[in-house]
Amino acid sequence: MAVDLGQMAELLIAGKVDDVEKMTEQAIDDGMDPSDILQKGLIAGMDVVGQRFKACDMFIPEVLRSAKAMGAGMKQLRPKLVASGAKMAGTMVIGTVKGDLHDIGKNLVGMMFEGAGFQVVNLGIDLDTQVFVDAVKEHKPELLGMSALLTTTMPKMGEVINALKEAGVRDQVKVMVGGAPVTEEFAKEIGADIYGANAASSVDKAKEVLEA
Amino acid sequence: MKSVMPDMQPMNQTVQETPVFQVLTEDQIEQIYFSALEVLERVGSRVHHDEALELFRSSGDAVVGDDKRVRVTTSLVERALKSYPRKITLKGRNGVRSVALQKDHVYFGTGSDLPFTYDRKTGERRRTQYKDIVDAARIVDYLPNFDFFMSHGIVGDAPNPLTYDRHQFMAMLEGCTKPYVVTSVDGEGLEDLWKMACLFQGGENEFRLNPMFVAYIEPISPLTNDRTAVEKLLFAAEKGIPAMYTPCPSSGATAPATIAGMLVQSLAETLLAIALCYLKRPGMPLIMGGVTTVMDMRTTTYSYGAPEMALASAANTDISKWLNLIMFSTGGCSDAKVLDEQAAIESTLSNLTAFLSGANLVHDVGYIDSGVNASLESLVMNNEIIGMVRQVGKGIKTDEAHLALKVIDEVGPGGEFVTHDHTYEHWKEWFLPKLMDRSDWETWNAEGAKTMLDRVNDETQRILDEHEPQPIDDNTRKELKKIIDDADKRHSK
Ligand code: B1M
Numbered sequence: 001m002a003v004d005l006g007q008m009a010e011l012l013i014a015g016k017v018d019d020v021e022k023m024t025e026q027a028i029d030d031g032m033d034p035s036d037i038l039q040k041g042l043i044a045g046m047d048v049v050g051q052r053f054k055a056c057d058m059f060i061p062e063v064l065r066s067a068k069a070m071g072a073g074m075k076q077l078r079p080k081l082v083a084s085g086a087k088m089a090g091t092m093v094i095g096t097v098k099g100d101l102h103d104i105g106k107n108l109v110g111m112m113f114e115g116a117g118f119q120v121v122n123l124g125i126d127l128d129t130q131v132f133v134d135a136v137k138e139h140k141p142e143l144l145g146m147s148a149l150l151t152t153t154m155p156k157m158g159e160v161i162n163a164l165k166e167a168g169v170r171d172q173v174k175v176m177v178g179g180a181p182v183t184e185e186f187a188k189e190i191g192a193d194i195y196g197a198n199a200a201s202s203v204d205k206a207k208e209v210l211e212a
Numbered sequence: 213m214k215s216v217m218p219d220m221q222p223m224n225q226t227v228q229e230t231p232v233f234q235v236l237t238e239d240q241i242e243q244i245y246f247s248a249l250e251v252l253e254r255v256g257s258r259v260h261h262d263e264a265l266e267l268f269r270s271s272g273d274a275v276v277g278d279d280k281r282v283r284v285t286t287s288l289v290e291r292a293l294k295s296y297p298r299k300i301t302l303k304g305r306n307g308v309r310s311v312a313l314q315k316d317h318v319y320f321g322t323g324s325d326l327p328f329t330y331d332r333k334t335g336e337r338r339r340t341q342y343k344d345i346v347d348a349a350r351i352v353d354y355l356p357n358f359d360f361f362m363s364h365g366i367v368g369d370a371p372n373p374l375t376y377d378r379h380q381f382m383a384m385l386e387g388c389t390k391p392y393v394v395t396s397v398d399g400e401g402l403e404d405l406w407k408m409a410c411l412f413q414g415g416e417n418e419f420r421l422n423p424m425f426v427a428y429i430e431p432i433s434p435l436t437n438d439r440t441a442v443e444k445l446l447f448a449a450e451k452g453i454p455a456m457y458t459p460c461p462s463s464g465a466t467a468p469a470t471i472a473g474m475l476v477q478s479l480a481e482t483l484l485a486i487a488l489c490y491l492k493r494p495g496m497p498l499i500m501g502g503v504t505t506v507m508d509m510r511t512t513t514y515s516y517g518a519p520e521m522a523l524a525s526a527a528n529t530d531i532s533k534w535l536n537l538i539m540f541s542t543g544g545c546s547d548a549k550v551l552d553e554q555a556a557i558e559s560t561l562s563n564l565t566a567f568l569s570g571a572n573l574v575h576d577v578g579y580i581d582s583g584v585n586a587s588l589e590s591l592v593m594n595n596e597i598i599g600m601v602r603q604v605g606k607g608i609k610t611d612e613a614h615l616a617l618k619v620i621d622e623v624g625p626g627g628e629f630v631t632h633d634h635t636y637e638h639w640k641e642w643f644l645p646k647l648m649d650r651s652d653w654e655t656w657n658a659e660g661a662k663t664m665l666d667r668v669n670d671e672t673q674r675i676l677d678e679h680e681p682q683p684i685d686d687n688t689r690k691e692l693k694k695i696i697d698d699a700d701k702r703h704s705k
Contacts, residue, residue, distance in 0.1 A: 059509040152373035181327035
């Protein structure tokens, strides 16, 4: 029996990580079109999750479980999508800057992007400027995300942007910054492309910029 | 306490004058405590500090894993627990030993390091500056219901992020003469702050007897101890500086989503520091802490206004009393973006529960915007709230004079009490509102129909215009400056 993508979307909404992963695998094995699996299964589910979250019918633990399911499905699907040249969300590299140990906010942002279909490389916390630059060279992400929760470490984000310029890779990647003391104004000042106030709105904003 | 009633047979009855508020039974506390010990034996806690790892390794009472995970025996923890002082008295730079940290003595103070300040003149949120810290300090120096001062904001205009703590402490010293709780960049920063404080207390040993501040230090939940935090802790232990190691878990994100689970985890985090400081120097004045709250599941905000924060904090205080540890707790704070009704509601709830639970140092009073934004007005409003809370906490006296049988007899049916001596004597025991309005409609209108917020704003401005704290003498000022300048020089290279 062919995989029911509608059911896959339902399972994703319900946050059934293993089931979604298995079903994606099954769908691939059945020879279904990877683009269809993505659009009618995974993304269809995540769209509902997004709407329900905005309507306060779903909450963070549920949303991030669905995001995890999305990530699990994407792990199976990504190679097929790449092979078929289908359109999909790209890679995001994310980390907390040098001197800063705040972890959880950055992780939640990463999970949300996973839910949006991105491949997320989470570099960790307290990262040297060079680590960001090297990661951009290595992973060639569409998006580089930096988090800073301290006024004292915020300037490091500007340093990374300058280092990206010096390394000649600034134009290859959109830069997003966020964290409690960071503002839209500050983001502009240091030449970042996107300011993210919270995990959910960051995804919307990034998509807008990346799809423009 | 026995109360003997007049004209009656003495009754063998215990009379409780203060409200009793306990959110955990002793059995529950034991369950949480034993679970925390189990976490330390089974899961352990990661320690990113070589000396600390060596202390654990050579103790024979801990196992250090390759991943720097330290697992600790109950035997070590229980020996350590017995070594901590049950009383620490702080002395302000005004020379008054005003904060006696001991069971059920409750003191209120600000929080620290808020990156933004709500500017009452422009109505905008802007970055906090040195002058804002001095202003907050002056207000706290003036307000009678504040007992200690944390910086409230962070000095955003300091020359170097690596030395901002010295400048911040200077601003605190300038504006406030009450005892402090200080945050520092690292061990070296704490050392400088301690040297600055010793200038006032008359040296290192005097500081031990009359500490002017408590050092604020935190682990990273879950179960992680970073290098700088441990560095500060070990320095505090070495010098006998009172310090707290205060976990800041958010239930559902960096701790289990159940309050009990969060309490277990944060107690395990505390007990690790209890064991470590004991190995470094038994008996150092360590204080238990905890900003235990939930992460809001709609916004991801670390909530400073959730009822769960108030409840979990009270539970933590119950645990601290059972362990004979002094408690650093949280209250008077809010998730509201500006000082509004929400701020008043949330501040009141957490102040009340913190007081009734008997926490010793209740901090973060005046935080708005979930610990991101500073409001001077919030300090002024909270002063009134704490006044009311303290009144509730005083409870009801039931001795002869207070039962007032004689007076009831004298006045008799249909009389009045207003002009009676008894009233003249006792009404002053009541809370006297300063900002709460109890006037009639006519009068209120005639006086400008001012809302609570108007009155709070006026009072804030009046204090800022009028209150000058006791100045720091020129000599001390010079020496303070030297410590700060030296630090700036060391770090400018
Ligand atoms: C790439 O694109 C993007 C896009 C969006 C992005 C993004 C990146 N990054 C974040 N976002 C955004 O989306 C996320 C999800 O919605 C959000 O992330 P958040 O991280 O904001 O949200 C989390 C889900 C929940 N929020 C949090 O977890 C942070 C809460 C508060 C209370 C906080 C916590 C919990 C902690 N802290 Co720290 N801490 C505070 C915080 C006050 C606050 N309200 O922010 C803040 C940030 N801390 C502060 C301070 C002072 C400190 N902290 C410190 C330590 C810690 C803990 C380790 C105890 C703990 C973190 C534990 C952990 N596992 O992460 C110390 C510094 C350690 C270091 N070197 O980093 C220390 C310096 C304290 C000290 N003196 O020891 C203050 C900042 C002061 C300043 N300089 O600006 C502070 C505002 C609290 C305060 N008023 O004191 C958005 O900001």
